[in-house]
Amino acid sequence: MTVAQSVAAILAFSVVLGWVRLLLWQRRAPASSRTRGWRLAALLALQPIAGLLLFSTLFPPASAGKATGTLVIATAGAPRFVTTGAxxxxxxxxxxxxxxxxxxxPDLGTAVRRYPDAGALRIVGSGLEPRDQEANAGLAVRFEPARAPSGLIALQPPGPIAAGARFAVTARAGDLADGSAELLDPASRIVDTQPIGSTGEIALSGTVRAAGTTLFTLRLRDGSRARVEQAAVPVWVPASPSARVVILAGAPGPEVKYLRRWATDAGVAPQVRLGVGGGASLADTPPALTMAALAKVDAVILDDRAWDGLGTGGRQALAAAVRGGMGLVVRITAPVPRGWQVLGLSARGTADVAPVTLRADAPSDDALAARRGPGTRDAPASIAGARDTVPELTRQAVTIAGGMPVLRDIRGTVLAASRGSGRGRVALVSLQDSFALVTSGHGDVHAQLWSELVSAVARRQAGPAVQIEAPAFAGQRMAICGAGSLSVTDPGGRGGRALVDPATGAAGCAGYWPxxxxxxxxxxxxxxxxxVYPADALQGLRAVDRRDGTLRLVGSGGRTSVGTVEDNRGPSWPWFIGWLLVAGLLWWLERARIGRGGVPVFEGQTEIASRDPY
Known part of the structure; x- marks a missing residue:
C-alpha cells in the first residue's frame, strides 16, 4: 500500500467513525433534544467533504493543463507486442x-513536441540512440531494458603502432562462456586464438610489418565451434622516420652482433662502438656522446661494462639526454656490485645465472607461420624453428628494483624494467644470450623482444595529438578532438569540413557525420x-552502448529513476483554502445553537445544550 492509499484509508475511517458517533447520539437522545434534520444532514455531508479536501491538500491531483500522459517509446530490440495502460x-x-x-x-524530439501533454517516458527495448538521449525535455523516465545481448559487446581496436611491433586487441563477449575468439590477418589466416571464460574478456595480439592501414578480423565461435559473429579490427601503422639508435658494448660478442643485425633489419642505421681493451674501440662512425649529439638520438643501448667505462662525464651526458627525452637501455652481463644503479634503477643479486623460458609467440604453428610471413632471401621462413623449439636462455640472477616491468618470462619473472627520468625513460635488462633465439631459427621472437623493449623507452615523436571517437559508425555523429576545425576525406575522395563546437572548450572537439x-x-x-564501421555492424556492442546511455540518462535527472515515474501534480494551496473554509463551517455548525432540538433561545437554560455534543 502506498502512502497516499494509507492516508486515504485513515481519513475514510475517521469520517465513518464520526458518522457512527453522530447517528448513535441522534438515536439515543430524547425526541425533544434531537438535532433538526437539516442540521444533521449538513454535519453528515461536511465531514467527508472536509476529509476529501484534506487528502487533496496532501496529494493534489493534476490540474488542468498539466502533463498527465505517458509516452511509451519502442526502441531497437523492443518486442512486437508492447503492453500499454490507460x-x-x-x-x-x-x-x-x-x-x-x-x-x-523519426526521433524522440518529434514525439515530445507532438505530444506536449506527456509527463513521462517509458522506454522499451535496448535503449535510446545517441541522437535521442538528450531529447527527454526534463520528463520523468522509466526504462525497461531488453535482455542483454550475446556475442561481441565491447571492442577496443589498437591505437597507432610501429611497423613490426605487436598490437593488442581487447574485447568482451556476452553469453559465450564455452566459446573461443580468433584474430585473423587480412589474408584470413589465424594469428591468435583464445578460449572465452566466464567473464567474457578477450585479449588477442598480432603484428603488422609495413606502414599503412589494414583490417584484421575478430571472429567469435560458440562451444560447438559454430561461428557466432565477426567484426573488423582496424589497424594503422603510421609512416614514421627511422629511429636513431646508438649501441655501445664493453667487448665484442654474439649478443652485440645480432642486436646490430636486428636494428638494421628494423630499418634503423645504428651507430656501434665496441671496446677491445686497453682503451681502444672499434666503430664504423664513432658516436659523439655530447649533449648536442645525443639530442638527435632516440635510444642508446649499452651494457654494464660500457656504462661503467664512460666515466663521470659520459654518464652525466647520458643522464642529461635521458631527462631531455632520450631512451636508455642498459644490459646487465655480469654480477653487479652492491649499490649499483642507473638513474634510479637498481639491481641486486648473486653471481649466478638463471634459466629463462619465453612464452610462445603464437597459439599454433599456423598462427606462427602467419605472423612470420614469407621471410627474407637470407632467412626464409622454411628454415625457421618450430613453435615448440624456443631455446632456454639465461639471465643474470638479479632483482631489478625501482621500475615498472617491461618484459617477463613464462613464469612471470621480470627480465626488464623501466622508469621515467625527466622526459625520457631508462631500462635495465638481465638477459644475457638473446642471440640464441636467432641462431635457433626464432629470429622473429628476438626481433619482437627487442622491439618491445626499445619502443618502451625510445624518444617519443612530438606531433599534434588527435583523439578520434572509436568505434565510429556510418550515419552516426562522432567527435574528433584536439585538432580544431579540420577537413575529412571519405573513402570516395569527397571532402568535408568539421567545425569545432565552442561548448567543448579546451578539448576543441569537432562533430563529424560520416x-x-x-x-x-x-x-x-x-x-x-x-x-568507420557500416551502420549495421557490431549490433551487440551498440545495444550495450544504448542501454548504458539510457541508464545514465535515467540516473542523471533529479526527477527520474529506473522503474518509477514521478506524478505531475498540481498546486495544493487551493485545496488547503477549501479545507480551511469547510473545517471552519463544520466547527461553527457543531457549536452553534441553531438547529438544536429543545434548546431555549434565552441564555439562562443550557442544561440540554450541554449534553448535546453537536
Whole structure:
C-alpha cells in the first residue's frame, strides 16, 4: 500500500467513525433534544467533504493543463507486442521495426513536441540512440531494458603502432562462456586464438610489418565451434622516420652482433662502438656522446661494462639526454656490485645465472607461420624453428628494483624494467644470450623482444595529438578532438569540413557525420586515418552502448529513476483554502445553537445544550 492509499484509508475511517458517533447520539437522545434534520444532514455531508479536501491538500491531483500522459517509446530490440495502460501512447522510433499498433516517428524530439501533454517516458527495448538521449525535455523516465545481448559487446581496436611491433586487441563477449575468439590477418589466416571464460574478456595480439592501414578480423565461435559473429579490427601503422639508435658494448660478442643485425633489419642505421681493451674501440662512425649529439638520438643501448667505462662525464651526458627525452637501455652481463644503479634503477643479486623460458609467440604453428610471413632471401621462413623449439636462455640472477616491468618470462619473472627520468625513460635488462633465439631459427621472437623493449623507452615523436571517437559508425555523429576545425576525406575522395563546437572548450572537439563506411582521412598538421564501421555492424556492442546511455540518462535527472515515474501534480494551496473554509463551517455548525432540538433561545437554560455534543 502506498502512502497516499494509507492516508486515504485513515481519513475514510475517521469520517465513518464520526458518522457512527453522530447517528448513535441522534438515536439515543430524547425526541425533544434531537438535532433538526437539516442540521444533521449538513454535519453528515461536511465531514467527508472536509476529509476529501484534506487528502487533496496532501496529494493534489493534476490540474488542468498539466502533463498527465505517458509516452511509451519502442526502441531497437523492443518486442512486437508492447503492453500499454490507460493514458499511455505507443511510439516506435525508426530502429524499432514491426511494433504492432505504434505510431512511427523519426526521433524522440518529434514525439515530445507532438505530444506536449506527456509527463513521462517509458522506454522499451535496448535503449535510446545517441541522437535521442538528450531529447527527454526534463520528463520523468522509466526504462525497461531488453535482455542483454550475446556475442561481441565491447571492442577496443589498437591505437597507432610501429611497423613490426605487436598490437593488442581487447574485447568482451556476452553469453559465450564455452566459446573461443580468433584474430585473423587480412589474408584470413589465424594469428591468435583464445578460449572465452566466464567473464567474457578477450585479449588477442598480432603484428603488422609495413606502414599503412589494414583490417584484421575478430571472429567469435560458440562451444560447438559454430561461428557466432565477426567484426573488423582496424589497424594503422603510421609512416614514421627511422629511429636513431646508438649501441655501445664493453667487448665484442654474439649478443652485440645480432642486436646490430636486428636494428638494421628494423630499418634503423645504428651507430656501434665496441671496446677491445686497453682503451681502444672499434666503430664504423664513432658516436659523439655530447649533449648536442645525443639530442638527435632516440635510444642508446649499452651494457654494464660500457656504462661503467664512460666515466663521470659520459654518464652525466647520458643522464642529461635521458631527462631531455632520450631512451636508455642498459644490459646487465655480469654480477653487479652492491649499490649499483642507473638513474634510479637498481639491481641486486648473486653471481649466478638463471634459466629463462619465453612464452610462445603464437597459439599454433599456423598462427606462427602467419605472423612470420614469407621471410627474407637470407632467412626464409622454411628454415625457421618450430613453435615448440624456443631455446632456454639465461639471465643474470638479479632483482631489478625501482621500475615498472617491461618484459617477463613464462613464469612471470621480470627480465626488464623501466622508469621515467625527466622526459625520457631508462631500462635495465638481465638477459644475457638473446642471440640464441636467432641462431635457433626464432629470429622473429628476438626481433619482437627487442622491439618491445626499445619502443618502451625510445624518444617519443612530438606531433599534434588527435583523439578520434572509436568505434565510429556510418550515419552516426562522432567527435574528433584536439585538432580544431579540420577537413575529412571519405573513402570516395569527397571532402568535408568539421567545425569545432565552442561548448567543448579546451578539448576543441569537432562533430563529424560520416555517411559511408571505410577508411576516412583527417588532413592538415594532425593528418591521420580512421575507420568507420557500416551502420549495421557490431549490433551487440551498440545495444550495450544504448542501454548504458539510457541508464545514465535515467540516473542523471533529479526527477527520474529506473522503474518509477514521478506524478505531475498540481498546486495544493487551493485545496488547503477549501479545507480551511469547510473545517471552519463544520466547527461553527457543531457549536452553534441553531438547529438544536429543545434548546431555549434565552441564555439562562443550557442544561440540554450541554449534553448535546453537536
Amino acid at each position: 493514458g499511455e501512447r505507443l511510439i516506435a522510433l525508426p530502429e524499432a521495426s514491426g511494433v504492432v499498433g505504434a505510431e512511427h516517428l 555517411d559511408v563506411a571505410g577508411w576516412h582521412h583527417v588532413s592538415g598538421p594532425a593528418a591521420r586515418p580512421f575507420y
